[in-house]
Amino acid sequence: MLDEFRSSGTLSHQRSSHPTLLGTRFAASPFLSTEDRLALERVALPARSVAAGKDLLRESERAAHIEVLIDGWACRYKMTRDGHRQIVALLTPGEAANLDALLFTRLHYAVRTLTPTKVLTLPRDRVLALAEQHSGIAKTLGWLALNENAILSQWALCLGRLSARQRLAHLLCEMSARLGDLDDGESRFELPLTQEQIADVLGLTSVHVNRTVQQLRAESLIETKGRTVMIADMDALRQIAGFDPAYLQDGRASAHLAP
Amino acid sequence: MLDEFRSSGTLSHQRSSHPTLLGTRFAASPFLSTEDRLALERVALPARSVAAGKDLLRESERAAHIEVLIDGWACRYKMTRDGHRQIVALLTPGEAANLDALLFTRLHYAVRTLTPTKVLTLPRDRVLALAEQHSGIAKTLGWLALNENAILSQWALCLGRLSARQRLAHLLCEMSARLGDLDDGESRFELPLTQEQIADVLGLTSVHVNRTVQQLRAESLIETKGRTVMIADMDALRQIAGFDPAYLQDGRASAHLAP
DNA sequence: CGGGTCGTTGACACATTTCAAGTTTAGTGG
DNA sequence: CCACTAAACTTGAAATGTGTCAACGACCCG
Incomplete structure (x- = not known):
């Protein structure tokens, strides 16, 4: 039973203290081989803990790294000129906070933690280099982006018509x-x-x-x-x-x- | 001046009758070299004309090709159970209708033409193969997906808070x-x-x-x-x-x- | 114990929808 | 080129879902 595991919001009771992508959305990709995953883990920076309610990334920021949520929840949000907030994505344990940073220079949203979290950093250039060598990694990144796309489209329907x-x-x-x-x-x-x-x-x-x-x-x-x-x-x-x-x-x- | 060119909604007054990605979103990618673009054009099927108001693709359909809108407008839309429609993307001349088809098996939206259009087909497998060889093409595809994400996120803000x-x-x-x-x-x-x-x-x-x-x-x-x-x-x-x-x-x- | 965040409630305002006509525009065939 | 039709646009009155404002209560943490 995974119940307790899941409801604790935790995906990373790893054996070692080493960063791991096991159990992340990355690992859920049908295109990511074990070898690919290990290559990614090799370039990951040590995981760090972040308290709840902290802005992990700010809007319009230049981000050179991809932050992966190993543990805990966060959200992407945008603000309207007149001060209203819209959360555009809920990030659950295992999801990447800012995939866009791979190919974009600036973020178009902010990312804030909702609970205490553990965050793992993937340097942009290292990931891009890996993606060029391992097509499974390139596909996985595209797959993650398309998944976000699917969820966003669904939310457009919900926000507009429900x-x-x-x-x-x-x-x-x-x-x-x-x-x-x-x-x-x-x-x-x-x-x-x-x-x-x-x-x-x-x-x-x-x-x-x-x-x-x-x-x-x-x-x-x-x-x-x-x-x-x-x-x-x-x-x-x-x-x-x-x-x-x-x-x-x-x-x-x-x-x-x-x- | 590009005025007349633009307002005609046309991007494809190509010299030859050959399919071309010049002027499409693909060509707007900062990662796509001329060589990359020509490689993509080589695998493109002949462009076809589609009348206005036709469903290019239907929801839940299995799509094995990517359709690129060379000319004219279309939209992606979803239906709610109780019959309301939400357009989740407006596709202008030069945009890809269903990028998802690259890595997904089924579409999560329908695509309908809004004007008479010209559509160019890129076979999924050929594109995937090219993406493995040319990192510029792989990046371009990711870049297109992330661009769509940016637009969708903005629309979530608009629909939710404006x-x-x-x-x-x-x-x-x-x-x-x-x-x-x-x-x-x-x-x-x-x-x-x-x-x-x-x-x-x-x-x-x-x-x-x-x-x-x-x-x-x-x-x-x-x-x-x-x-x-x-x-x-x-x-x-x-x-x-x-x-x-x-x-x-x-x-x-x-x-x-x-x- | 106290202060702050979060949840709850009520009365009221208002943006948007619904329904149900019109009127204009664009397209089509004679 | 006109007549005809369907589609698109326009208008008004009434219904309604959601927002706003303001207060109070519950709970948690220091």
Whole structure:
């Protein structure tokens, strides 16, 4: 059972203190061989710990490294001129914070930790050099970018066309699926977000998120205790959200393409 | 002056009838050498014409080719369970319709033409093979994907946090910039979208788009005649939208990284 | 114990949607 | 070239989802 492992938000109880990409999104790529992964790990800088609520990267910053979230949660966000925040990506353990840094000179978003995290740094130039030698690494990087693309497209649909209720349901379904809970029926996981942060993901107000959460609770669709969410009726919630996990799972289906 | 050239929505008055990537987003990549581009053109299938309003690709389809829009406009869109449409990307002359097909097995969106178009097909396997040999091509593909991510992230901010008025202003600013009108002051270009399609981009109702367009017209910020938009006061419009073209221009700034 | 963050609640304002006509424009065939 | 039709645009009135403002309570941590 991976339950405790997962709900702790941790992916890196590695045997050694050495940085490892095992269990990251990188390792989930169907294109990354073990050899590729080890090559990447060899250029990784030592992991460092970052407290919750810190800006890992700031908007418009020049970033020369890729930060990989080994442990803990973070988010990418953007600010509007009049001071509103929109979270454009939730980063769960194992995800890269700023893939763009590989080919872009400046970031177009900020990255902030949501919990205490462990972060591993991959120097841009070393990764680019590896990508030229190992096509599996190049493909993996492209695959990661396209995955983010798929999630962003889905969120455009949600933000543009779904009601508050549907958006919240969708977020819960998505996070449950991304955290590995693919089984139907029930699901329980840690969602280390305040209602205000959820509002910044959903493009809503924290007040309205609160009311919507209560509504779902009243219908016995979900339960919450602290930062733990339990989805009591996954089918019903997916129905409300119009959630189809297909957009999250590609690549796994095409694993036969791996070298 | 490129004015007529641009406003015709055409990028492919090529000398020969041979397919060409000159003038496409591919060619805009700071990583693509002339040799790389010619290699890609060699594997391209003959361009074909597609009428307006046709579904080039359907959601969940297995796509083995990348379709590049040589001429005309198209969009990527997704449908909600209850029948609402969200356009998640506007594809202008020179853009790739379904980059995802490179590494994914299934599409997560549909692609529909908005005007009569010319489409060029790049076979997936040929492109992948080229990407392994030419690092410039691999980088270009990644660069294209990251560019789409930047635009999608910006749209998440717009859809989540901007008012109808701001969103419309933002769309007009973005399209003006993407079509190459970087000069300040005025801008005139073709926007071949009905107000209903604009609504599907902005996550609004066509009725409300209409009212918002009229508002901008009444303030003398824009003028429209047919499908031609004229931005009369770019600075004011950018101010309203909080528009900063930075997210569109990366790569050009890093052109020194090209081989 | 105290102060701050987070969650909760109520009353009200307002942006946007919905519904249901019109009117204009563009395209098509006679 | 005109007549006809469908699509696109426009308008108004009413409904509604979500935001705003302001207060209070619960909880946690130092």
